[in-house]
Amino acid sequence: MSLAPPHRRELRVTANEALGAYRVLRVAAPDRAPGESAPEPGQFAMIAAVERWGGGGDERPYLPRAFSIARCREGEWHFLLEDVGPGTKRLCELHEGSALWALGPLGRPFALPAPGGRAVLVGGGVGIAPLAILQDTLAGPAPVLLGFRDAAHAQGAALLQDALVATDDGSVGHDGRVTELLARELDSAEAQAGRQQPVVYACGPPAMLEAVRALCAQTGTPAQLALEAGMACGYGACYGCAVPRVDGRYLRVCVDGPVVDASELAEVVEPGAYGEVPA
Amino acid sequence: MSLAPPHRRELRVTANEALGAYRVLRVAAPDRAPGESAPEPGQFAMIAAVERWGGGGDERPYLPRAFSIARCREGEWHFLLEDVGPGTKRLCELHEGSALWALGPLGRPFALPAPGGRAVLVGGGVGIAPLAILQDTLAGPAPVLLGFRDAAHAQGAALLQDALVATDDGSVGHDGRVTELLARELDSAEAQAGRQQPVVYACGPPAMLEAVRALCAQTGTPAQLALEAGMACGYGACYGCAVPRVDGRYLRVCVDGPVVDASELAEVVEPGAYGEVPA
Amino acid sequence: MSVSLAGLDLANPIINGSGTFDAIAAHASFGDALCEVFPFAAYVSKTITLQPRAGNPPPRLFETAAGLINSIGLPNKGLRGYLEHDLPQLERICATARPAGARTAGVPLITNVMGATAMELEQLVAACDQQDAIAAVELNVSCPNVSTGLDIGADPEQLREVVAAVRPATRKPLIVKLTPNTADVPACAIAAQDGGADAVSLINTLRAAALAPARAARSGERWLGGGTGGLSGPAIRTVALAQVAAVAERVAIPVIGIGGVQRASHARDLLDAGASVVAVGTESFRDPATGSRIAAELMCVAETQM
Amino acid sequence: MSVSLAGLDLANPIINGSGTFDAIAAHASFGDALCEVFPFAAYVSKTITLQPRAGNPPPRLFETAAGLINSIGLPNKGLRGYLEHDLPQLERICATARPAGARTAGVPLITNVMGATAMELEQLVAACDQQDAIAAVELNVSCPNVSTGLDIGADPEQLREVVAAVRPATRKPLIVKLTPNTADVPACAIAAQDGGADAVSLINTLRAAALAPARAARSGERWLGGGTGGLSGPAIRTVALAQVAAVAERVAIPVIGIGGVQRASHARDLLDAGASVVAVGTESFRDPATGSRIAAELMCVAETQM
Ligand SMILES: Cc1cc2nc3c(=O)[nH]c(=O)nc-3n(C[C@H](O)[C@H](O)[C@H](O)COP(=O)(O)OP(=O)(O)OC[C@H]3O[C@@H](n4cnc5c(N)ncnc54)[C@H](O)[C@@H]3O)c2cc1C
Numbered sequence A, B: 001m002s003l004a005p006p007h008r009r010e011l012r013v014t015a016n017e018a019l020g021a022y023r024v025l026r027v028a029a030p031d032r033a034p035g036e037s038a039p040e041p042g043q044f045a046m047i048a049a050v051e052r053w054g055g056g057g058d059e060r061p062y063l064p065r066a067f068s069i070a071r072c073r074e075g076e077w078h079f080l081l082e083d084v085g086p087g088t089k090r091l092c093e094l095h096e097g098s099a100l101w102a103l104g105p106l107g108r109p110f111a112l113p114a115p116g117g118r119a120v121l122v123g124g125g126v127g128i129a130p131l132a133i134l135q136d137t138l139a140g141p142a143p144v145l146l147g148f149r150d151a152a153h154a155q156g157a158a159l160l161q162d163a164l165v166a167t168d169d170g171s172v173g174h175d176g177r178v179t180e181l182l183a184r185e186l187d188s189a190e191a192q193a194g195r196q197q198p199v200v201y202a203c204g205p206p207a208m209l210e211a212v213r214a215l216c217a218q219t220g221t222p223a224q225l226a227l228e229a230g231m232a233c234g235y236g237a238c239y240g241c242a243v244p245r246v247d248g249r250y251l252r253v254c255v256d257g258p259v260v261d262a263s264e265l266a267e268v269v270e271p272g273a274y275g276e277v278p279a
Numbered sequence C, D: 001m002s003v004s005l006a007g008l009d010l011a012n013p014i015i016n017g018s019g020t021f022d023a024i025a026a027h028a029s030f031g032d033a034l035c036e037v038f039p040f041a042a043y044v045s046k047t048i049t050l051q052p053r054a055g056n057p058p059p060r061l062f063e064t065a066a067g068l069i070n071s072i073g074l075p076n077k078g079l080r081g082y083l084e085h086d087l088p089q090l091e092r093i094c095a096t097a098r099p100a101g102a103r104t105a106g107v108p109l110i111t112n113v114m115g116a117t118a119m120e121l122e123q124l125v126a127a128c129d130q131q132d133a134i135a136a137v138e139l140n141v142s143c144p145n146v147s148t149g150l151d152i153g154a155d156p157e158q159l160r161e162v163v164a165a166v167r168p169a170t171r172k173p174l175i176v177k178l179t180p181n182t183a184d185v186p187a188c189a190i191a192a193q194d195g196g197a198d199a200v201s202l203i204n205t206l207r208a209a210a211l212a213p214a215r216a217a218r219s220g221e222r223w224l225g226g227g228t229g230g231l232s233g234p235a236i237r238t239v240a241l242a243q244v245a246a247v248a249e250r251v252a253i254p255v256i257g258i259g260g261v262q263r264a265s266h267a268r269d270l271l272d273a274g275a276s277v278v279a280v281g282t283e284s285f286r287d288p289a290t291g292s293r294i295a296a297e298l299m300c301v302a303e304t305q306m
C-alpha cells in the first residue's frame, strides 16, 4: 500500500475533459516522496481547489473531498468527477493550469487476485473510477460490468476497455441492473466447473453494492467492495466516515477501507438513510 | 438627495482600468427606480462582487463595502478603488462583464455652494473620488488641491481636471501636505477681500481631514467633510459606522453623512485609534 | 402562509431581529418604496432602555469567517425619546408597510426593551402598554446583572422572577428574547413561559472577541471599542438551530427562530425545527430586501406543494 | 519558542486538540515521515472512557458555513483497550516524533479522559498515573451529568468538586478541558484551578445541529446520527478568543487556547489573548501538516523580531 507524505501537496491540472455526464480531470502527478510508490487501485486522495474553495452561496465546500485515483499513467493522475454538490461543481470548473491541494494516496487498496486468479469488475455510476486503474493493473483480461442511469452517463464506460453496459432506462446495453449482468456472469462461471472461482471487485452507489454483496454472499463468491462515506480528513483523524461492521461496531472507511472484504459487512447501508435519532 | 430602491441591484462591469496605483471600475448604471434621481456628489454605494465574495484565506469579505460614486456619466457609474484588503482586492480583479451587487445611491451628499459661491476642493488619496463627481456638477471652475503619498498614487489626479498636486515624498508637484496648498489658497482668498468666502469640500484620510478641519476652523472657513468608517449596512440599520460628534454623542456616517459639516465634529479621529477598552 | 404569533396576525412568518433594521433610517434612505414591499411581516424595534445611551466607542464592527461581531452597545434615545420622537414615525411606517403576501398595508410593531432590574423592565413595559401603536413587547434579557456580571437571562430562576414581575404590567403579548450564552437554554425558555411569557425568541448573538489585525494600529490589542461583542451571521446558524429545536421541544408557547438566516432554506430549517416565526438579522445588512425575498420564496414553495 | 506547560517542556507552542488527530492512524497512512516533522509539540489522545464505546450512528459530519459539526460520540476502546493496544504504539510514535524547532525527538503524550462521575474519572486518572508513557492527563468535562443533563463542567461548584476529587489520583500535570456551553466560563476555569488543575484548555465545540438537506432522504429531519453535535472550525474562532481572553485574565495557571486556528496569525491572537499554548483541531483535517506549518511560521516571526 502506497504511503502518502504527511502534508497536502499542490498539484496542477493538465486537462479537464467531458466524458458524457462526467468530467475527467487530469493532474500532474506529484514528485514521489521518500517511501512513496505509485497509487494502488482503490486508493483515493483528499482534494480541494486552491482558489475559490468555499465562499459560494452556502460558503461550502470548506473541507476537502475524497476522490478515487482513477488512473495513474504518464506522469498524471486521473480523476472521474460527477457534479453532485458544491465541491464537485468547483472541481468540474477547473482548467489547465488550475491548482489543487491533494493529500494522498490514501486508504486500503483492492487486494489483487492471486496469480492466475480471475477477477470480475462491477461498477455503478461514478464508482467505475477505481475500476479503471484496477483494470490497468490486472495481469490478464477480466469481465467489466458497468451500470448507469442513462445514455449520457453510460458514456463514462469509455474509461475502461471492453465494458458490458447496463442502463436503468434501457437506452444503452442491457435494460436493467448491472447486478443482472453479474448474476449471469457468475452463473456461467459456475457452469464452467473446474475453472477457478472469480473474485468480484465492485464500486458504486450503496444500493448497488448491497445487491452485489447479497448476490456474492448467496453464491459464495468472494467480493471486495470499495465504499463511500462523507469524510472530513481521509487519514483516520476525525472518525467521521464510520459505516457499521458485521460485529455491530464501526469501521472508518478512510483507513479500514475504502476497499473492504464483503464479509466485513452485514449490509451496505445508504449514508444518511440510517442513524436513528435518539429521542 | 437621491433615494435608492430598498434592495440591492445586480450591475455589470463595463471596464476596469488602472490609474496609477488605483483602478477605475466602471459599471452600467442601473435603470432608475421610481423616485430615483442621479447620484449626487458625495453619495456612495454598498458593493459586493456576485461571484467569489468570501471564501478567501480568511473567508472575508463577507459584508459589502462602501465606495463613493466617483462619477455618473453616459449611463455609467465610476468607482475609484485602492486595494487595501480582501474586498477591494476582489473588486480590483473584476473585468468587463463581471457582475456586482450594489445598494445605493446612499448617504447625505455635499451641499452645493450657493449660486455665485466659491468652492475649493481638497482631496487625499482615494478620497479624491467624490470630488470628481462634485467637479462635474459645479457650475463654475473651482480650485482642486490633491495630496498623494507618491508619484504612482499621484496619477490618480487625472480623475479630475486642473488639479494642483502635493506629494508626501515630493516626487510630483508640491513637496509636502495638501493642507499647505489649502492654507495658501485660503490666504490668497482672504487677501482678495471683497470676494465671497469660499466653502471647502474635502475627502481623504482622517489625519488629512482633521488638518483641513482645524485650518478651516482657524480661518473661519465653512467646510464640508466626507467621512469614512467601517460599515456593515450603509443604510442606518447596524449603527456600526459611528463617529463621535461635537456633543459627545455619535453620528452614523452612512445616514448622517458621509458628508458632514465640519462644525458637527470636535475632531476627525482615526477609526480604531480611539475606542478605549473598558478594563 | 399567514401565521398567528401570540395573538398577532402576520402575513408571513418572516420578521426582523431587534437592532438589525432601523425602519426610520431605512425610510429616509429608500423612501416610500420601503413600505410598498416591506421586508418583514412585523417590525421589531431596536432595544430601548430607560435612559438614553450613546453606545460603545468605535470600532463597533469586526468581520470574521462567515460572521460579524458587533459591539454597538445599544445606542438609543431612552424611553422618553423613543415615545416622543421615534414612535410616531414608526407608527406611520408600520401602518403603510405592506409585507410580502399581504393584500393590505399594516404590520404590527414590536418594541424591544432592556433593563438591569425587574423594576426598570416593569417601567418600560408599563409605558409600552399605554401605547396603541405598540402591538407587543419583547424583553431583551441579555443585560448583565450588576452583582453577578452574568446576563439576567442566563439563570432560569432569576429569569422566571423577572418575567413574572413584569408580566402584570401589560396585556399585550410579551416575548422574551433569551440569551444563548448559558448552559441550559431550554430551562430558561421554560422559566420564561412559567413567568408568563407569550413567546420566546432566540438566538441573540454569541459572545465573541477580536484583536486588532497585524497591520492595524494597536495590533494584538482588543479591536472592538466595547472590548467584546456578539457574533451573528452564518457562523452561528447551526448553534441557533440546535437551541431553537431544543427549546421548541420543551415549551408550549411559540418560538421565534433567529440566527444566520440568509435564504429560504435556512428559514425552512428553523420552522421544521419547531419555530413559528423566523427573524432575519445580519443578512439584511447585505440586502435590505432579504426578508421579503425569503417570505416570497417560502410562499411560492408552499403554493407549489398544495 | 520552547514553552513550559505545567511542567511539560514543549519545543514550540502548538499541540493538537483531543479527538482531531489519531497518531496511530496517521502513522499507518504516512509512515515514519509523520515523525520526522511531527505536527505537534505534544500529542493529545482522543477521549478515553472507562468502557469501550462504538460511537454514534452515522452520519457523523455536517459541513456548514466556515465550520464542521461533528457527532462522533467518542468511539474508543475503553481504558483497558487503550492501555493494552494503543498506548504502546503511541509511546513509540511519541518517542520518535520530532516537532518543528526541536533538535531531538520526543513529544509528551497527554491522555484525555472522560467520565460521568468523579469516581469514574478518578479511576481513569489513577490508571494513567501508573503509566510512564503518559506525561499528563486532560479531563474532558463535557460529559452530561445524568441527573441534570448538563455538562458536568458547566457548573463551577460541581466542577471544583470533581477536579478536587480526582486531583489526588495523580502527580502528573492535570489539565481540565472546559466546556464552552455555559454562562460563566471564567468561573469554571477558576473552579478548576481551585480544585487543583495545573492548566485549563478551551474551547471545546459549541452545541449545534443540522437538518437533512432538501435533496437528501428524510429532508427536514435531524441530519446527524447523534441528533446534535459540536461546531468547530473558523466559525467559532472569535468565540474561542473571547473565552480564552476572559479565562486568561482570571486564572494563574496556564491556558491552552483552542478554536478555529487555521494559520499563524490565529495562533498569535490566542497567545496575545493570554494562552500559553495553542491547539489545532479541525484545520488538521484539511492539512495534517497544519500544526508544524504554524509552529514554523511563529518561530520564524519570533526570530526576525529579535
Ligand atoms: C473513497 C471515496 C472515493 C470517491 N471517489 C469519487 C470519484 O472518483 N468521483 C466522484 O465524483 N466522487 C467520488 N466520491 C464521492 C465524492 O467524495 C462526493 O461526491 C463529494 O464529496 C461530494 O461533494 P460535493 O461538495 O460536491 O457535494 P456535497 O453536497 O458535499 O455532497 C453531496 C452529498 O452529501 C450530503 N450533504 C449535503 N449537505 C451536506 C452537508 N452540509 N454536510 C454533509 N453532507 C452533506 C448530501 O446528502 C449528498 O448526498 C468518493 C468518495 C469516497 C469516500
Ligand SMILES: Cc1cc2nc3c(=O)[nH]c(=O)nc-3n(C[C@H](O)[C@H](O)[C@H](O)COP(=O)(O)OP(=O)(O)OC[C@H]3O[C@@H](n4cnc5c(N)ncnc54)[C@H](O)[C@@H]3O)c2cc1C
Residues within 6 Å of the ligand: B044, B061, B065, B066, B067, B068, B069, B070, B079, B080, B081, B082, B083, B084, B085, B086, B087, B088, B089, B126, B129, B130, B227, B228, B229, B230, B231, B253, B258, B272, C061, C062, C063, C064, C213, C215, C216
Ligand atoms: C462612504 C465611504 C466611501 C468610500 N469610498 C471609497 C472609494 O471611493 N474608494 C475606495 O477605494 N475606498 C472607499 N472607501 C473605503 C472602502 O470602503 C474600504 O477601503 C473597504 O471597505 C476596505 O475593504 P477591504 O475588504 O478591501 O479591506 P478591509 O481589510 O476590510 O479594510 C481595511 C481596514 O479595515 C480594518 N480591518 C481589518 N480587518 C478587519 C476586520 N476583520 N473587521 C473590520 N475591520 C477590519 C483594517 O484596520 C483596515 O484599516 C469608502 C468608505 C466609505 C465609508
Ligand SMILES: Cc1cc2nc3c(=O)[nH]c(=O)nc-3n(C[C@H](O)[C@H](O)[C@H](O)COP(=O)(O)O)c2cc1C
Residues within 6 Å of the ligand: B238, B239, C016, C017, C018, C019, C020, C046, C047, C068, C070, C072, C074, C112, C140, C177, C203, C204, C205, C231, C232, C233, C234, C236, C258, C259, C260, C261, C279, C280, C281, C282, C283
Ligand atoms: C448590529 C447588530 C445589532 C443588534 N442589536 C440588537 C438589539 O438591540 N437587541 C437585541 O435584542 N438583539 C440585537 N441583535 C441581535 C439580533 O437581533 C439577532 O438576534 C442576532 O444578530 C442573530 O441573528 P442573525 O445571525 O440573523 O444576525 C443585534 C445584532 C446585530 C448584528
Ligand SMILES: Cc1cc2nc3c(=O)[nH]c(=O)nc-3n(C[C@H](O)[C@H](O)[C@H](O)COP(=O)(O)O)c2cc1C
Residues within 6 Å of the ligand: A238, A239, D016, D017, D018, D019, D020, D046, D047, D068, D070, D072, D074, D112, D140, D177, D203, D204, D205, D231, D232, D233, D234, D236, D258, D259, D260, D261, D279, D280, D281, D282, D283
Ligand atoms: C471530529 C472531532 C472530534 C473531537 N473529539 C474530541 C474528543 O474526543 N475530546 C475532546 O476533548 N475534544 C474533542 N474535539 C474538540 C477539539 O479538540 C477542539 O476542542 C474543537 O474542535 C475546537 O477546535 P478547532 O476549531 O480547531 O477544531 C473534537 C473535535 C472534532 C472536530
Ligand code: FES
Residues within 6 Å of the ligand: A230, A231, A232, A233, A234, A235, A236, A237, A238, A239, A240, A241, A252, A253, A254, A255
Ligand atoms: S475521514 Fe476522517 S476518519 Fe475517515
Ligand code: FES
Residues within 6 Å of the ligand: B230, B231, B232, B233, B234, B235, B236, B237, B238, B239, B240, B241, B252, B253, B254, B255
Ligand atoms: S453602516 Fe450600518 S448604520 Fe451605518
